Amino acid sequence: MHFKWKYTLTSEAEESMAQTLAAKLNIAPVLARLLLRRGITTESAAKRFFRPQLTDLINPFLMKDMDLAVDRLNDAIGRKERILVYGDYDVDGCTAVALVYKFLKQFYSNIDYYIPDRYDEGYGVSKKGIGYAKETGVSLIIILDCGIKAVDEIAYAKEQGIDFIICDHHVPDEKLPPAVAILNPKRADDSYPFKHLCGCGVGFKFMQGFARNNGIPFSQLQPLLDLCAVSIAADLVPVENENRILAYHGLRQLNQSPSIGLKAIIEICGLQDRQITMSEIIFKIGPRINASGRMENGKESVDLLVERDYNAAILISEHINEYNEQRKDIDKQMTEEANNIVARLESQRHQTSIVLYDENWKKGIVGIVASRLTELYFRPTVVITRDGDVATGSARSVAGFDVYSAIKSCRDLLLNFGGHTYACGLTLKWDDVKEFQRRFQKYVELHIMPEQTEPILEIDASLEFRDINKKFHSDLKKFAPFGPKNPKPLFVTKDVYDFGTSKVVGRQQEHIKLELVDSKSNNVMNGIAFGQSGAARYIKSRRSFDIAYTIEDNVYRHGAPQLQIEDIHTVND
Template identity: 50%
Template sequence: MMYIWKSVPEADEMDIATLQEQINVNSILANILLQRGIKDFAEAKVFFRPDLKSLHDPFLMKDMDLAVERILQAISNDEKILIYGDYDVDGTTAVALLYSFLKTLHSKIDYYIPDRYQEGYGISEKGVRYASDEGFSLVIALDCGIKAIENVTLAKELSVDFIICDHHTPGEVLPPAVAILDAKRKDCNYPYKELSGCGVGFKLSQAICRKLGKSEDILYPLLDLLVVSIAADIVPITGENRTLAYFGLKQLNTSPRPGMQALIMAGKLGSDITISDIVFKIGPRINASGRLEHAGASVELLISENLIEAEKLAKAVDIVNSTRRNFDENITREALEMIATREEEREWNSTVLFKNDWHKGVIGIVASRCIEQYYRPTIILTESNGKATGSARSVVGFNIYNAISECSDLLEQFGGHKYAAGLTLSMDKVQEFQERFEEVVKVRIKEKHLTPVIEFDDEIKLDDVTPKFYSILKQMAPFGPGNPEPIFMFKNVYAENISVLKEKHIRFTIHQEGQDQSIVCLGFGMADPVKDQDRTTLGLLRSKIRFNMLGEIRENVFRGNSSLQVYVKDIKFD
């Protein structure tokens, strides 16, 4: 895929010089910090030295006082409390977190995860009736519920109170719950708007601790759950999320709960787990149960207090994850073939595909895979319970939730974020929706949205890449949305010592005129398998032609020896 390179706007020279002097870094690092909104010594101190004591007062969130009051009343009256959560990583970690905390205060606690296939997303009628039939007088919903007006109304009629802890965008009308915790409410003045669903559950736990006069230190072992939700749900790693992710990674790396330890072992992860490791190794394993079977298995794993038991549960989850990968690969291949054969839609600005036997649990992943090949807003639909149900994924800068909402008259249900959404519609409306969605996207989307962009932070010389430079750079972690890992442009370099790894990847060393230092680079997936190598990346590298390269600086530790490498993002030859 061809990429557009775009430089992040460079900070003002005077600002760079001032920050450089205040915190004793070079101009490249000062520029990167200013690009991330770090303007002076005080802000740099907060950024580099996160502190859990700086978290916002949870009672700043609208309805937090009502939620805490109702939960403490339920505990005082010995009522049964049901923790209800979505079946994805954010939902299951949120349930595990709040369940683990409330279990220390009250014995009559249980949890409920809806079945993806029988009940669908969010608060279901089946879930509400289960709560009523089993004598639960209070349900705390996590990572869902903000639009569940009908079923929360039913709960009220059945004398079941609801507290909703959500982070999705509310509709114009809110459900009739006792309390609704969602920083995205128009009437909520909570300072940080980007918490995960699990993050809202943590703030509720924090508020209960404060009300009871308990030390919040008892919550910190729960942060390994919270960082997994932050990473897997792709919320911005800024502000409060960055602090929570920073300490969550510490917990995950030093003292993870048995369930997390078992997942770390299943994923063959090392001792320095990063946000990327969670996204690609831990998150998919937790998600797998909810995608193919029932997410209750993931919650059982996450709340397990015994490592031997957790290892057994993790092995079962790992088997499901392997099955998920097979579904993912097969359906992605079918979807890409379908796109390739639809000549009339080749010039469209969107992709909407339907096949009735595709597995509902992986269609979101398939949508993302299709975007890797055809860079445009994509919706993958399949049949479930007699309806067409789908997952939507978007491209950078395009709000797919808003586009879907303009087709809401054709839909029975929809919800989600700017870049990811879910929807359900009647089978006979699929083609009409496909055409309407394309009309909406064609009007809304801009040319710049249809070509993938790699933003880089600064140009850098090879001699600038030193251990001291990297030691400061890695302190900017955890990286993720809102605080991306810095990408640098290496200009007018050439390659030597070129080798191919596993027939897919390229390893080479770059040199630059006027620079004493060289550096090893790894280009993953860049070894083009075609026979005529002359015009491939590999062939051009071997010709010693000069090129510009974008890459991330990483540390490589081998047999106790540390060296710096560059992970290549893209190469452009003259």
């Protein structure tokens, strides 16, 4: 697939500011322009961006209800109440539960954790979970990455003598649950300066507040930052402000001294000798942690993340890896079936959105399939399956389109829904699926912009190969960790040629391994173009072409720069 390349133009004023900032920081002007586009205009701000400091974390007591949450937790510990740490079954929920449980376990033993079964209980607070709490003598539940819409369930728990502290980051409704405390920076009445923490991040802030209130040094929280990094990467929250600080130091912890459970899963992924970045978490570590909840029960992932014996952790990791292999097989099958439906239905091909449903699809995989269809067709997508009389679905969106609002517009048809701008979950009666499809597609048609359904690459700058030297590569890496709101810079070089040694590689000969030169220098650049072997014949003809790429470490050449080519434009395009 060819992308439309969209260039970010630079004004004369911005170019002047970039030159000044570049001179102060001793970096290339193109990198200074990237800083300016991130709102970083001064030398001191740039240094804080390149080296985020834990001392710049926001005071946790600026979050609404933090004092109430800490007081209730202190009371529970003082009265020796049994505490249950409860969370969602995805990566964010599992890491959040592991973080809070591990931290509190250092000081208090009467504590347990619980992950609801996706297939038996569904998302969020369940009657079964409340029943388990009641049976085991729990009087306080700390719920993470869910709970913000569980009004009836938490009211029921309150009748059973069980209090809730909610740590969530999903968009609340106007009516909030009757919890003792609700920590959620997205609350309309919360003035917390940063709104985009993940669920694990909210849990971390709660533990930071608890530690500060009880005179516990921050150094005892620091080993848990690896869990924050995993969650921030996997949940695709903006990597800016407080998330950038947590991700930066969390990645450092993950690479230097990961917890036993994460160390085991790093080994299972074959990453033990590599520098782990956000990409490795997204594509390797995160899917394995998720696989447990997708295939069976997410509690096994928490078991791994809190495990203190390495041999036991390896055994759990191997089991979770088996789940991931099963998940990949089902994922492939469901995606093929979904693609066939889209190809078969003329109406789907011309709609501005995709809504597919099949009562035989596996509930734990529909979110992955929705993501794949969104990436393939560049349209907001909902994939739905059946569970008795109820339909369960996941929605994913394209850049710039708020799928949460689209789902919310159909709320009178929904039994439950929740999520973010780009990802949502929903349940409704199976008999209402066709009406939901019609209404959702109508909303998208009225609100989506034409450019939001086009395959576009946002180009940051044009480079020549002679610009890509060791210092440039080293300075560029200081922009990491990358993610939403801090994307990996995308560059273009025009009029490049095959050096004569490029070749097709991969099990199915689907990739191209490239050695390229441009028209301005004799520098030979190594590159890899995944899934673009269709361009190989043109490239081998020694005619010129243009490339859009990111710059990566070549792990086989001691971290030398390598181009990861996202798109190729030939003179025929």
